[in-house]
Amino acid sequence: MSTATAEAGHGHSHDAHGHHDEGFIKKYFWSTDHKIIGFQYMFTGMFMALIGGFTVYAFRMQLAFPGMSVPGFGRVTAHDYNSLVTTHGSVMIFWVAMPVLIAALGNYLIPLMIGCDDMVFPRINRLSYQIFLLSAVVLIASFFVEGGAFGGAWTAYPPLSASAAYNLTPKGAPLWLIAVALEFVAFLLGGINFITTVMNSRAPGMKMFDVPIVVWMIIIASILFMASVGPLVAGAVMLLFDQTVGTGFFDPSRGGDPVLWQHLFWFFGHPEVYVVLLPAMGVVAEIITVFSRKKLFAYKTVLYTAIGTGVLSFFVWAHHQFVAGIDPRMANIFSVTTLLISIPVAEMVFVYIATLYGGSIRLTTPMLWALAFIGEFLIGGVTGIFLGSSGSDIYFHDTYFVIAHFHYTFFPIAFIGSFAAITYWFPKMFGKMMNETWGKVHFWGTIVSFNFIFIPLFFLGARGDHRRIYDYTHFPDLMRSGMQELRVLATLALIVLLAFQVIFLVNFFYSLVKGKKAEQNPWKANTLEWVAASPPPHGNFPELPTVYRGPYEYSHPEARDDYWPQNQPPATA
Amino acid sequence: MIEHYLEQASTFAADIDNLILLITVTVGFWFLLAQFLFFGFILKFRAQEGKKAQYISGENKKEKRWVSLPHYATLFFDVLIIIAAIRVWQDVKMTMPQADSTVRIVVQQWAWTFVHPGPDNKLDTADDIRTVDELHVEKDKTYHFELQSRDVLHSFSVPAFRLKQDAIPGRTIKGWFKPTLTGGFDIQCTEICGIGHGIMAARVLIENAADHAAWVKANAPQVAAVTPTAPADNVPTGGSR
Amino acid sequence: MAFPRPIATTRSVTGIPTGRLAVWWVIASEIVIFGGVLGSYIMHRLGHSDWQYQSANTNTWAGAFNTLVLLTSSLCAVLAHQAAEKKDGPKAARFLMFTVLGGLTFLVVKAFEWTNEIKHGYTLTSNTFWSFYYTAAGLHGFHVLAGMVIMLFVAADARKNRELQRVENIGIYWHFVDVVWIFLFPLLYIAK
């Protein structure tokens, strides 16, 4: 049976009466192959990263040099500023982090890593991407409609977001909302596919605890997403009605309640940050085990902490609303739950550090990224404690301290995690090796400039800079000596960071075409995707593998080599 | 730590700064420890020719220390931080000390209206003093504030006080502060409220008793002086919402 | 459409057929959506005792009748499943058509109800109670409609004895839609 599907894919190139273009479109745009769909998500995500990066370039230039005409954008008006910030936040989370980390990796890796030939619902999978693409188009389109793109922040608090009289974007606001809602639908469909695939289509012999951590993490993240997004979908329908037909769900003068939206949003919004965190954590687990030739320290503990984090994340949402006018007694409860979430996350981090102990560490590019993730994420994690403690959040809420906090979590996730994943799986994905030297140049340039962007923002936040302000000159206390210099420093560091991304993109596309040919298993890893050819053909495996052991049996005393692939029968060891 | 950058201009500013210091020290310690081990291991366990990595499953009791130690340590420090945080929170947001005076803060896109009680120290009387984008208070007096919004969400934030409170249309939200320094400080709107959010600035001017009295005298509406007992509802501008 | 089935679709590690498993996950994700609507509604309802005067204007009898209709249609879905178990495709298809008919009746009654209410001035925007009323019931009605359309496709296949396992799956979904109504009916029509 497997040969039949493999042959079907093979026969394509010899298709006598097939036109070439049709074949191309069929292969790359209408395919139901999970790998192609993974690529579609990945390339769309990378393209959207350019938009997320361009918007941040435009508005950070305005912050550093208020009133200047930004090269490539022009003058940033107050309205532009709000739209740019809103788009930046939404794009980076919903159209970069989510598609690259969950959809691209999930689609590409899940069938390969659990040893089967595709997802269980290939056509629903294709539909999921098409809806996602549509959502991206709608979002981009919202820039070009009358009134411009929505500028009420990615949190879209009503009444501002509910009424064009307040936000002045009569078309942009509903389009933004529709785009986000479509994106949710795409990820719900994708998530159902991931979960059922892993539950039902694992290779023979692959027990629950033989599943690689990254697959587990994507599954847990999908479940978290599914369980938390529902109320926000309901809220989005309500908000859309408020915007377009004039209901008053969130309008206090008509019996509605604006704070309700905040609850619906953050009930989703907080679990959402772990939805993107967990897959990145999974990627890191795969990479540090391979490049330190170590078994993952306490596999089950990692799982339990991930599940624990997920469960707890449903009980912390109001920490975004401490000073939003909720009952102050509620703040106490949510402060407790919020700080408790540091326990499973701290355990996870310490488990990873423990994995390095006694290893044989090789600092390849993917390993550098994975290690950098741990080091940088720690900064984001510990600064969360300042915000979770209700007393100090009175001061820090909606300052740049919060901005710096979550960029120290999100940047490691969305970019450091993605770079780790891409550099690690590149040989498998495209059958070519990426250039190591340029990879390292890109690594160091990115890491150093990244810290130079966001460390200054911590200080600015501590000194009182508040969020979503396009020009600080109206605030004498925020123009004291040294503050504007910090803003300029952050912006310059951003430009350096962006320049270094060119190196990545060139390296990526150059290696894609001209790179050294990759072996089947260049990193000598255990997991099943390395059993397939590089790149795997349609149908993935010449013969579907059977699994004999867990994914992290590196340097096992009984094994001949320092790795022991999951599909190798015990006798040959 | 914050006090090095920004004056502590209210009674609770120091409490909040101390809480931040406490968190910095406790969390900072664990952060440094984690980073120390992390970099230490990376340096120590670099790949060497002919040396195989150790095989550690991390599943037995002794190895599990790596997990249980951070577990309990984090729990312990969490509790510590929570207690400190809640004490500050109680003080700032859940208690209302006896007020010497009450001001009303009305926000709208994109301006602040401050209603001062005037010479009679009562709101909603004819001698209320209304100002735009300027709040006048007296040093060492306890103030209650009533925060109202006319349109969208805004947020009343005075960094020098370490105080922040969102305003919600349709509600009156109460809070308090007690200035401890004289001088002028920024008032910011910290909740996005549309195009003008970035220019929604105001100032709080803290005066000593004599200056404040002089300001009140100079600015109190004339009607108040002529008919000091005028009932509130005769005055068109004084109605509460 | 000729579509090469991946081997993945034929595996069943849990022992539960993949289609049914997926339907359960769909339902899980729908529960939280309706949970969000109903939770928001209940929160508002508790804060607005005056809404009882609004909800008094709903047509409880029509709602009760519709409850009955949906329950009957669910019964038909069960019978269709039983027929499918016995590999009797045409019979299953017939029962599915009865289910669809039930859904249609439900929607027609709804249409009459709504026209009547709108005529009396109770529209989507007249008051937040009515906003919830139309939004919640509308979202539910949309699910009824979607279920009916899918069911027509499943019935067409079943008639030719194809994809009989789908009869059960769509049935599970239909029961869920039914259960949602069981929650909506008292909350929107009866609660005083």
Ligand code: HEA
């Ligand atoms: C993936 C992203 C991500 C992650 C992982 C986190 C993780 C955490 N976040 Fe963050 N957060 C965001 C993304 C994220 N956050 C975003 C986007 C916002 C702003 C949204 C907006 O307003 O636009 C935000 C805002 C935000 C707020 C609201 C701030 C405000 O607006 O006023 C709070 C408050 O509690 C908070 C807390 C936390 C906590 C406690 C964690 C914890 O999970 C961190 C746990 C980790 C550690 C603690 C480190 C490891 C532990 C140790 C080294 C042991 C030592 C520790 C102790 C002794 C405690 N976050």
Ligand code: HEA
């Ligand atoms: C995943 C989330 C994410 C990421 C990665 C980033 C990345 C960055 N963010 Fe953003 N940010 C948010 C999420 C994110 N942000 C959110 C949610 C908000 C709040 C919005 C709101 O208030 O509504 C925000 C707000 C925000 C502000 C506050 C604006 C304000 O309040 O006025 C600032 C200010 O400096 C800022 C800066 C930056 C910078 C300099 C980067 C840089 O790190 C960006 C660097 C860009 C690139 C590196 C892109 C190019 C790279 C490639 C093309 C490489 C290939 C790509 C892949 C492999 C995927 N961000």
Ligand code: CUA
């Ligand atoms: Cu008012 Cu921001």
Ligand SMILES: [Cu+2]
């Ligand atoms: Cu949060």
